[in-house]
Amino acid sequence: MRATIKDVAKLAGVSPSTVTRVIQNSSAISQKTKDLVRKAMADLNYHPNLNARSLVSSYTQVIGLVLPEDSDVFYQNPFFPTALRGISQVAADHNYAIQISTGKNEEQRLEAISQMVYGKRVDGLIFLYSKPDDPLVQLAIQHKFPFLILGKADSPFISLVDNDNIQAGFEATNYFINKGYKNIAFVAGNKELVVSQDRYSGYKNALKSHNIPLDENKVKFVSGFLLEDSSYKISKKLLKQEIDAIVTTDTMVAEGIVKYLNEVGTKLPIISFDSVKPKLDIEAYVDVHAIKLGRVAFNTLHQIISDNKEDKQVCYRRVIPHTITEL
Amino acid sequence: MRATIKDVAKLAGVSPSTVTRVIQNSSAISQKTKDLVRKAMADLNYHPNLNARSLVSSYTQVIGLVLPEDSDVFYQNPFFPTALRGISQVAADHNYAIQISTGKNEEQRLEAISQMVYGKRVDGLIFLYSKPDDPLVQLAIQHKFPFLILGKADSPFISLVDNDNIQAGFEATNYFINKGYKNIAFVAGNKELVVSQDRYSGYKNALKSHNIPLDENKVKFVSGFLLEDSSYKISKKLLKQEIDAIVTTDTMVAEGIVKYLNEVGTKLPIISFDSVKPKLDIEAYVDVHAIKLGRVAFNTLHQIISDNKEDKQVCYRRVIPHTITEL
């Protein structure tokens, strides 16, 4: 049988409450007692039952990661594993575990989050996506449950960690303008996503600031399960125009275009956004620093959890700088 | 305050034990009582405290995923997110949550797993990697804790779910032999990995069965943090020989070779192994069906957990078929 706190107490000749205090490294306990208890714990290979602890102390040392609906787009994008890696690195340092949401459809996902929140299985949530009026976010808000969004939020009172995508779109476009290109196309992913819109705003700002007129025929938004295929398809139409360079918001989008260009035997300077160095023959990419996003996300959530204990309601908004890397 | 089982009991006019039985949908309870209790639960928005439940019933409805040491290679390979997706799909159907191990080094990782196992936070573990004499696997074995390896295991008494990599290497090589190629090179990742060895065995078998002599100069193993770079580097040496086609064990390995070939302006038929359609201009790939691997892994672990409750010790070994897809 596994040793319990009582066994440790008995072996050390103290009370269970004293053992708890030793585990908490309470300053009220004498060094002598601490040594005694620690020896007993080691001898018995004692490990506390975390369910019992969570039941009474109502903290879990676990955070929940909320993923979007099961889809190729999300799982094949290196953003997810890279951000996870960042979160996981810092979580480990703080002795936190990570639980991830499961669920194929919204119903299952809501159920999974409910269990985490109501079931007291996690201390806080990080949403790895953002969509307007998400019922899962609503749940967290209603219950004043600590959470944060890795990305954009609709309400200004939601904590988040994100890149400055407007600025990034601006710089990506300037990268080409400064090289003397004038006919710069812009191809983004799903138009509904705030991230596409923001990068598009940056693109427009850049043109404006250099007095280059916006030509909407050079702007495309693609969507669908396989972004490569969608962007491949629009390439033909797009490239009927005179184009010197292309700003894309995503390596998957860039992929489709490159594929088309290769087939027709042309080459054009392309810049894309990514979390890892793209395995694609393009000119440059905007590194969104997903590891850093993940690390800061954990630290911020950790802060929110502490604040929440003290009934403080602070809204954090952290911007992670991007960098443009030439390939 | 959140409603507890007592609140539900009071509102429904029954005892807490009856509420428990209704939740368990026990056949001993009358339909009338069930309806009554369910109404009370709904009215109070009751959700059980899972820590309390786990404390007394000693099951958690959570499984743990054990990741290897934090490294680019693992997180950038689409195998991880794809297998996770499979696991998560089935887990959701069974109302299981997923906890993933954190930790940058072996010490932290061992600590994280200890907390899962000793702390009673999960019912079983899936290892998403396999390495000889892994101390984390040892821990699970010693405590007779339900677990399984997604990949190869050293001991014959460990349950696992895997592809038949020898057969896959055999077929990949035959794919080229059947096209009439004789000078077929083989480039694998880390030589220490069982998966590299197995696919190599398959390669040798295929040559042998067609009476093609094995030329060890045409066989390379690469390793390092960035497999693309390593394989890129060995390409020059490899291609000094007469080579008709190349079998690689990994898209990352294939990438480096393709990069070299592009630079020198050559093209060669290449086959690789992957979990998703490679975004690379190669001839074909062996799809290891990582989603299926994940799905079967969860189901098998689920079975092991049940067996364990009944003190059954069964060792499962499931093979997931691969397929060769031309691009």
Place this chain on the structure above:
DNA sequence: CTGAAAGCGCTTACAG
């Protein structure tokens, strides 16, 4: 500096 008591929110025999 330490201990005895109460309790967290459930479930599990036991009893009827």
Place this chain on the structure above:
DNA sequence: CTGAAAGCGCTTACAG
């Protein structure tokens, strides 16, 4: 078909 009692393994005031 249902309830009262005991207990899972901790921690938290309270008391000294």
